[in-house]
Amino acid sequence: MNQKKLPTGLRSGLGTFGDTMHERWLKTPGWQRWILYVALIIGALLLPSESLAPVMSPYTDWASILFFPIGTYVVLAIGLNVVVGQAGLLDLGFVAFYAVGGYAMALLGTRLGWNFWVILLVGIGICALSGITLGAPTLRLRGDYLAIVTLGFGEIIRITARNTDEIGGPNGVRGIPHPPSVEDFQLFGINFSEVFGVDPFKYGVLDPRPYYYLLVALAVIVIILVKRWEKSRVGRAWAAIREDEDAAEVMGVPTFRFKMLAFAIGASIGGAMGVLWAAKAISINPNDFQFLLSATILAAVVMGGAGNLPGVMLGAFVVAWLPERFRGLQEYRMLIFGAVLMALMIFRPEGLLPSRQRKAELQEGTGGMGTLGAEVPGPESHGEEVASK
């Protein structure tokens, strides 16, 4: 309604472009899509190339920041998107599950000497369980109450880790083992370290690229799973809950169970990333799991366009990459980051790449997920409403 007052030229231009692309995409036959998917995965694998480094990251090692923060944020954002974007549950303590995964790796690896792959599976299980444990009492709450409870839970986990000396207290855990390496990897007689200059399965201290490849593999698996869920009965149930929980309940959707499922899945993804991150990091401590990380991941999800997977990944990339790229601004980077976050929400509240549904809702003025605008109309929109009647 009052959109025409805003500088919409570029926005609507981008929107039309997006729509044509989307329609094309829907018409593309399956095999062509697969070509694109494979190309994207290869692109992701080639990303840590040295030639990109001066442009993308002049101040820090490009391959390192591709693993953390960029890749890590992307996977975490995919996980949080299940909870926030799909099921519409506002979770401000997502970092808790990442922490649980990290501590699972650290403790099981150093104390019991378990293998990374075993811990990965066990860690995912533990996180799913902790998601359910948190969800069971709290998921009956709605909206903002849930937000504050999850925020509290995130802080409880961090402070408990800090105060419990059995798990290292404020110093955390050191000497976390790396995943088991396969050195001098060969495929079809090609020695990778000689031909490509990287040993893809050698998990040492120096080269971050093998970890990055592992992360890409994890991300691909997670994306496939999440996409399948989104298109299934589960995904439709989540959408129904997000749009109107009461209506969904009346229509026979067991809302509580599906909300728990969303929490458990989101938690498992966060936990898997925690395990992987801890396996590279060697040492972790409670300060790695501050509230700011939860807020940043949530910002990535919302900024990218909650509910739309490519958008969320783009958002996570931007949120992780910008502060690293502008490390030259040194101290000022967080100041600018805050301002950019505000500006993006003011000028593009639907996110960078919103799902079509969300965009439509915004045009209707309901915005989805409960709005400010619909409940408190400004005098302008009110005036137009009256005029149109």
Place this chain on the structure above:
Amino acid sequence: MLNDFINQFWPATIDGLAFGSIYALIALGYTMVYGVLRLINFAHSEVFMIGTFGAMLVPFVFGINSPLTGIALVGLIVAMIVAGMLASAGTAVALERIAYRPLRQRGASRLAALISAIGASIFLQELFALLVIPTVFNRPEQGRIQMGLPRIMERSELFSVFGYPVRVDQVFVIVAAIAMMIVLDALVNRTKIGRGIRATAQNPEAAVLMGVDINRIVRMTFLIGGGMAGVAGALYLISYENTNYYIGFLFGIKAFTAAVLGGIGNLRGALVGGITLGLVENYGAIFFGSDWKHVISFSILVLVLMFRPTGILGESLQQARA
């Protein structure tokens, strides 16, 4: 264990009441904004932080570094409270104008407003750490270091409760906080602006139709909520004598917890929630040690929400939520 509790009961009660009053004053800002806009004003924690620095400015400008007495002390304290109020209320109104109103007028989701608030929060913290503290307070390179307030009043014992001393500053914080609450309660229940605020909280559309200027009401809500946070900032500074750019975070979460505990949207609930939270966390600290203070208060929050999701007093500024 029980002996510890008996020994420390009164000191913990007094500390709890003092902290609780500060939580309550901050919680008012959350609860009012939530009542009117149904928005968690995440940047409110920074409004409190700026209040502490606004109050800090007064003794800094006048170069006070020894305890005062009599009329000079009263004047200084009043000036500090007013400065804190002005700084905070100004920040809150600017926040509303810059970070929320454009979103509101576009019909953006509440989630977008939350992100905008988180952005504003980071921005304000960094602004203080990098620019305001080093330049205004003349502390180059020390923006991130805790800043102390010189002692402005003698902390003599005013009276004692069962043999435990109660200091002047503690009584002062509690009394001042309760006085502000009474003023605010009258403001919301008796004045025209208060009626507008209540009407908007109840039903914004009907309020518009009845001729309430929503934008003005929202601005006033932020102004009043910000002012209360500014008072809280000044009181905190006077009694605990230090502040830093990051101080808002924990107080913000605690105050929001207090608001939810008392029933968000309910002004008296903020008082009850704040005092309850302050007391419970200080009693809990006797049993589990002060390291666990924050864990205790969040656990209490989870428990209360499980058994009484609308908080202790329920939600009253608006209708029951869907």
